[in-house]
Amino acid sequence: MRVLVVEDEKKTASFVRKALQAEGFAVDACHNGDDALAAAKSTPFDIIVLDIMLPGRDGLSVLRQLRERRDATPILLLSARGEVNERVEGLNAGADDYLPKPFELAELVARVRALGRRGGDNKSPVLRVADLTLDTLTRRAQRGGAEIELTAREYRLLEFLMRSAGRLCGRMMILEKVWDYDFDPGTNLVDVYVRRLREKIDARFEPKLLHTVRGAGYLLKAQP
């Protein structure tokens, strides 16, 4: 998969590039809006990571231009302003996701991965990771044939983690998808919920499925 990183801050561009390359993406980088438009025209990218605050033509303008010329490449917006209205404005202008700065690198990588898989999501009503199953129609979770009781929130958390199985999920991403929070409430809500969920799905079973990646987020997968 080929990613275009548009970021004028060289150091940020550099570590984003390294992180994405380490995850197996091919990464091109450019540092202003006009170069980004030119690059997107000559090369078909799978994902574009686009900073809003760029010298000259800003990120939102690049985004509008791309959408105007019917370029539907998934776009993840980055912004240091982190305004709610900016997020809404970006998504309305055709962005696929939005991440305020400073972000966690793992969070960024997770979101880029999620955008890469877009459309290819598991559509089956029964989600399965190892011997853990979640029926999204009956909302029943089972592991090793035993029924697992879940609260509504735990269910949403498990469903989200299972749909992103094998991919790292950052805290902000979980807050956004499971709690519908568009701000960081500064609590350890996610960690405490994950701990509870772990007690229910992992405590009495082997192998452990729900893993913590310190300083980054959580990961649900069969092999650690």
Added chain:
Amino acid sequence: MTIRKRLTLWYAGVLTLSLLIIGLGTYREIDEQLRHAHRRAPAEHAISETSEMVFEVGLPAVALGLLGGWWLTRKALAPVSKLTEAITKVHERNLREPLPHTGSGDEFDRLTEVFNAMLARLDDSFNRIREFTLHASHELKTPLTVLCGETETALRDESLSPAERERLVSQLDELHRLARIVDGLTLLAKADAGQVDLKFEAVGLDELVRDNFADAQILADPQHIQVELAGCEVLKVRGDRHRLRQLLLNLADNAVKYNQPHGRVKMGLRRTDGMAEFTIANTGAGISPEALPRIFDRFYRGDLAHSHTMDGCGLGLSIAQWIVSAHHGTIQIESAPSPLTTVTVRLPLSS
């Protein structure tokens, strides 16, 4: 004593004094005439006539003079009362609205002008401080992004020793805390500058409270704190759903953080005097009376020892207060000597 009263008294004193002098003068004049006239019979009559004149004409003149004086001073000082009234309404947020001035060019008009110029300068200073905070928090975000990113990149190195890894993780934790502080500051700076757009809609506050109750139970669980929901009336308010959730979660998080193991948290929602009243009370050390008035101040940690152990950003209650006032509500905290610390939020109901 107000200037008006003092002026009236002085004016009355002057009037009485002049009347006395006039009376005395008249009396002497008459007396002298009498002596020259070699005791004529109608002289007694003239004296009584004069005193009659003093009572019948002089007294009403005094009364009229007093009334006139009162009216005069009142009229003269009316601009002062108007100015006072206008100045009481001056607030950090309406510095841009000048006080009304009459344009008559008198002393008070000049005073109003000077005052307006001072307000404009104050407004300018306040704006500079706000802009400074806003710019500072934006400027901090770029290096913070780089620091977080590079630390995370360093952590990916497989050859790190456990001690090195531990150090980097601890640094990253602090960086994330710093990022939260900067986020909080940005939000408050924007709120001060009136740049935060809230999306007002009819919100079922009871649903948000129930949701918050569930989250609070989870947050409280590791410390074996009991959370109870004592009543939750179905109430609708006009507000921004996200911000109201942020407010409730913030208060619940505090109630758990500043609690004791095996403590209690009690929350409730009810209608009082046409307002929605949300209360949340918790056991714990409480807040001393000295700390209470400053508890909503930014970065204020009070006398509590938590400042070292708690990882909050020190802006939670300031943000809570902003959210409440943006919804035209009130928030107050009561604590010691009561064993419970109680936060009460009142929000206007949606009509």
